[in-house]
Amino acid sequence: MPKQSKRYRALESKQKSTEPLALDVAVGRLKDFGTTKFDQTVEIHMRLGIDPKQADQIVRGSVVLPHGIGRTQRVVVFAKGEMAAAAQEAGADEVGQEDLANRIKGGWLDFDVCIAAPDMMGLVGPLGRVLGPRGLMPSPRAGTVTPDVAKIVREYKAGKVEFRNDSGGNVHAVVGKLSFDSTRLQENIQSFLNHINGLKPVAVKGHYVRSISICATMSPGVAVAV
Numbered sequence: 001m002p003k004q005s006k007r008y009r010a011l012e013s014k015q016k017s018t019e020p021l022a023l024d025v026a027v028g029r030l031k032d033f034g035t036t037k038f039d040q041t042v043e044i045h046m047r048l049g050i051d052p053k054q055a056d057q058i059v060r061g062s063v064v065l066p067h068g069i070g071r072t073q074r075v076v077v078f079a080k081g082e083m084a085a086a087a088q089e090a091g092a093d094e095v096g097q098e099d100l101a102n103r104i105k106g107g108w109l110d111f112d113v114c115i116a117a118p119d120m121m122g123l124v125g126p127l128g129r130v131l132g133p134r135g136l137m138p139s140p141r142a143g144t145v146t147p148d149v150a151k152i153v154r155e156y157k158a159g160k161v162e163f164r165n166d167s168g169g170n171v172h173a174v175v176g177k178l179s180f181d182s183t184r185l186q187e188n189i190q191s192f193l194n195h196i197n198g199l200k201p202v203a204v205k206g207h208y209v210r211s212i213s214i215c216a217t218m219s220p221g222v223a224v225a226v
Helices: 006-013 023-031 081-090 098-105 118-134 149-158 182-197
Strands: 041-048 060-064 075-078 094-096 113-116 160-164 170-177 209-216 222-224
Touching (some): 023 182, 094 098, 098 118, 113 149, 182 209
Parallel strands (some): 075 094
Antiparallel strands (some): 041 209
16 A cells, blocks of 8 residues: 555545535535645546446446536547548547557557547457557447547547446546636536436446545545435
């Protein structure tokens, strides 16, 4: 376990209770932890009552947060012809075919999102060994394999985030920056929570959302009431 800094321990000691808080109160407490010189990223962590070994209980998808995530995501697109032109016009950072695939094979991974037109998957498929472990492989389920590449580029540029439960049934996502005012941060988090609740697998019995926590890059976690 990494050693915690004096600053971290001091912030942790400010929490008089670890009981879950209403979202607005939890956001207020988290903002009190903004004592660094840089703008910390805010994340949400949810423990779900799913069995991640069961294919019908996977919780995965993407959502456009109302106020973005506080940074512009770098988007690359595999497309040709009119789709390639539309992707460039929508703001894609890189658009290509074999040339882009060769750059990625050579180790270039300086991007956050990879989108592909359906007719490009024959080219993109072999890149799975490189992109898959990094969570960058285009997927129809995630909406990153699509005939409307321009629309998806615009969504990611506007603050769309992807998520997928891990092997422990937990979901993690970026929901903004600590510099966001409380209202914007709360609305982003609530939007994410609503989306996850709407994805409850039919096969799940009992409590679906077991626990919720929000934290910043260098802060303790704050429990949020389910």
